[in-house]
Amino acid sequence: MLNTLNGLFIAAVLAGTPLLLGALGEILTEKSGNLNLGVEGMMFMGAITSLAGSYYYEQAVISAGGSPNGILSSAIALLTAFLAGAGGALIYSFLTITLRANQNVTGLTLTIFGTGFGNFFGEYIGQKAGGYVAVTETTKKAFSSLHIPVLSDIPVIGPLLFQYNWLVYFAIIAAIVMAWFFNRSRVGLNLRAVGEDPATADAAGINITLYKYMATVIGGGICGIGGMYMSMVTTSGVWVHNCVSGYGWLAVALVIFATWSPARGMLVALIFGGLTIMRMYINIPGLPVQIYDMFPYIATILVLVITSMRQSREHAQPKSCGLNYFREER
């Protein structure tokens, strides 16, 4: 029983990490007042570019007669994933911030585009590679569980806390940094003001356009890294058609569940991660396993309904979210 619970915890952390990354990106985006529904698309873009980045790096090294370096390969994957997510978010930002297009429709379009982008290049590169794209063992190893001296060897605690792949720790650190950023830093304070009340922030001399662009683009980059987790860790460096499949939308839901708090986001990611993999660990007699797939979505709906029933001023979506800001409007 205890083993099952430990196993469930570890699997939940692993399944929750891409959700946490996607959600962190979306929290940062929404704090600037942009509701970007393109998380799914940006994750797809990050997923394929990171895989492609690693893959082409390895091919280049191998054809030059060398042997690829796992750390460099992951660094390239990280960078390309971030840039791809950020690039998608930049399109979104340009359309909504500069050209004032509707945020909902633009976000959905980004999802259509990003999904097409991911699947298209995934298949295209696969065709060129003669069937499918896959990274070598070196890169796969770089994305597998770490072994931290001493810490990983502690009984029970070791496997439970110190034997994950590096992206898990990356996501946790990102969440902590973001929590600090919103609560303690000057720029974070300004950003919250932009999302809550852009006219006020504008009058206070804050460059709304810059803040919105930066938050949305960096947020998109983080979503891209979440996508990288899907292609590099979840599917072990092989392109699987539609590999992000709804995780981006679940990340959007997670933002609500975590009430826009990066710290709470970690806990919620664990819960969601747990729900998505629970069927492999706990079998409730009479309950078909496919029904487990519904749990995270049903849970989110319940949270959505419950939070809307008791309205709170501070644990709510930033007030200007979804609305574009124009200074000279009159």
Added chain:
Amino acid sequence: MSGAAEYAVKMHHVTKTFGKVTANKDVNLELRKGEILALLGENGSGKTTLMNMLSGIYFPDHGEIYVKGEEVTIRSPKDSFTLGIGMIHQHFKLVDVLTAAENIVLGMEGKATVNRREINKKVRELAEKYGFDLEPSKKIYNMSVSEKQTVEILKVLYKGADILILDEPTAVLTPQETDRLFAVLRNMKKDGKSIIIITHKLNEVLAISDRVAILRKGEYIGVVNTSETDQTQLTEMMVGRPISLEIERPLVERGEKRLQVIDLTCLNGDGVKALDNVSFEAYGGEILGIAGIAGSGQKELCEIIAGLYPSIGGSVLYSGNHEGVPVQERILGLKPDEIVKKGISMAFVPEDRLGMGLVAGMDMTDNVMLRSYKSNKGIFVDRRNPKELAERLVDELEIVTPGVDTPVGRLSGGNVQKVLLGREIACHPSVLIVAYPVRGLDINSSYRIYDLLNEQKKKGVAVIFIGEDLDVLMQLSDRIMVMCGGKVSGIVDPREVTKEDIGLMMIHAGDPKSGSGNEEVTA
């Protein structure tokens, strides 16, 4: 250069247009160092637009701006701060979920981290220096209007501004709070700060300013020394021709009781009583004015009567005629459509014209049928009659519009109000409730509205007029009900009390002076 240096701000030939509307045309303005300059003009005369160009919100189409003798370009609010200009806006620009101190340091340069204890201490010290009472760690959404204004003023002082612009700072204050504000402004002047105060209240201009600059319809009219002028001259400059400030109050025999409100009580969004045992009666053939500081329960009162806001106690009785048949109903708790179904003819002109009374994106025809589209049978709408009515309204009320198929959101404020009031009057109401009907309107439109209300009064309609300008209320109304904090302070005859009496009643509910006001006063 030496000559220019005595001016804190100089604006030369400044022009600003929004689409086809010219908000400022070739305006010149000079603010001397260490003076209080009143910028006077009617609503819509371009005062706020002009000042927004100093604060970096708008960028002028033409013209030059000099600050402290140097020609400057103000592209953003940040540029404006750098020049030492601080503007206190009419609508407070504060972030609700942040504290006073957080709002004050918002957007400022400084260390990467925010030390809350330190900024709270600094803000507290600054507040004490000027004699303000403020808790720096209080969240804005827990604050009163006057506290919020204090935060706004501290915000610009904290940033070291020496040129202050206040946009209608007294609009939301009681007379006593206004006096306190003026005392602070005089202190700041002694400190060497240069101040522009935007207002359209002549008595305040005379009380506080050194000089007065006047704008009219976006154009600069002139500047006079306050000590050498009087209300008549300023009014002339402001409105362009000597007009009678008198508003007509026709003598009409008071009719029967149309509306009786008994012990009405309701809560606001925070669970606090927004109305507390409000009782009054409204009669046909009279205008009942309702005075009070903004947010004293006026909005809730009219929305409850119109069936748009929930109450927790009391009752509202209506008696009127519907096609010759007397109708008597308890209407509390009925939805707007249920009220109509019961044959009650009550019209309501809400405060938020384009957000509640009209649909900005629809044309006049579609707006005119808003309250009556259900009247014909069948599933289809009838646009023929509404179109005729819309065309008639354009003729009768002289509404300036390219046509009845132009979206009403494109019309000017006065014309929007004419559409709204015209539609409401067209349904021949027995009770007409109007909330702030002349807000933002020019003087001619305002008088047209007063005339329309008087016409209704003469027809025997019970008019309930919620206003903010005490002068207007006192001249137009037959009786005035004064509200304070959701309670009725008293109902008085405007011919028997002074403005100051009403001002006092607005801030002290149940003041002994107003005790007699609850008794019936006959017109």
Added chain:
Amino acid sequence: MSAHSTQAKEPFLRMVRRDAISSRKSWGIRAAAFLLSLVTGGIVILLLGHNPISVYFSMVKGAWGSQTVIYETIKIAVPLLITAIGISFAFKMKFWNIGGEGQILVGAVAAGAFGLFTAHIFPKLPLVLLMMLAAIVAGGLYGLLPAVCKSKWGTNETLFTLMLNYIALAFIKYLMNGPWKAPGSSYPKIAMLVPGARLTKVLGVHWGWILALVLVVASYIYFNRTKQGYEISVVGESNNTARYAGINVGKVFRRTMFLSGALCGLVGMLQFAGSDYTITEGTAGGVGFTAITVAWLAKMNPFGMLVVSVFIAMLERGSNAIQTQFKIPASAADLLIGIILFFMLGCEFFISYRLIGRGKEEHHA
């Protein structure tokens, strides 16, 4: 000092809202944006080492080149058009129904409940009517749920409807693996609808296309001529005004979302009984999302939606042709649709605003 010209200090570019723009000019801007998007897509194709013009040509040919492909293209356009009309009901009142996918799926399941299990009981006509009715009710109720929560507690409908998509999807997976699994099948799938219950073809395509055209006209009349359509517009502009006018906003939300979901549900039935003859995870296949952009691009005008959905159907059908001909993966359709939509979304700005360069005088036409 004063020798400085004002112009030198103006920002580089400023934008000014246009008062009105001639429809010719606004369509010109849209056409230019459309061409630019094709050029951008062409550059992508060029970078992949193909000739954009021949790829585009092959796409058009792949969609309209023969009777067979025309039928296929129309078969793609029909669900897109009806879903877009359904979605526009909600969008007109600014209710962001992005749950079209889920509503299509439950519609298909409801139709399947009759089509798969009662085909031996009922003759064709009542069976088809039953399937339609079931799909309409199921889709409608699925759309009604978020509307109820929105009108009661103000629950965010965007995320609510979104989540419902994935719940419906999981439910179909459950049916495929469990109770509805086709007998004798080794892998999870749902049985085929018996040929006798399939929708009749009219001019080569199931009669859904006639229904779609009827719905275009009917929804146009509904939006512009009926009291309910008027109420939707008022609610969409301002909930406060609607309440003031005595419109029960919650009721309009619920009624309209039922209709919106019902039309999407109907699409599920058409897909099941007219096109796929079975139900899979791909029965909705992204139609619910694409339809949103169709409705938006057409500015909620049903006739516009007809044009846009036929166009997008052409891209999707055409991308199959380029997959076989040029070995360009069919996902290229999504990529290209994304690019075109980005441009169309962006160009609306230039219809509403004018840019004024530094030093240029403003002039009014």
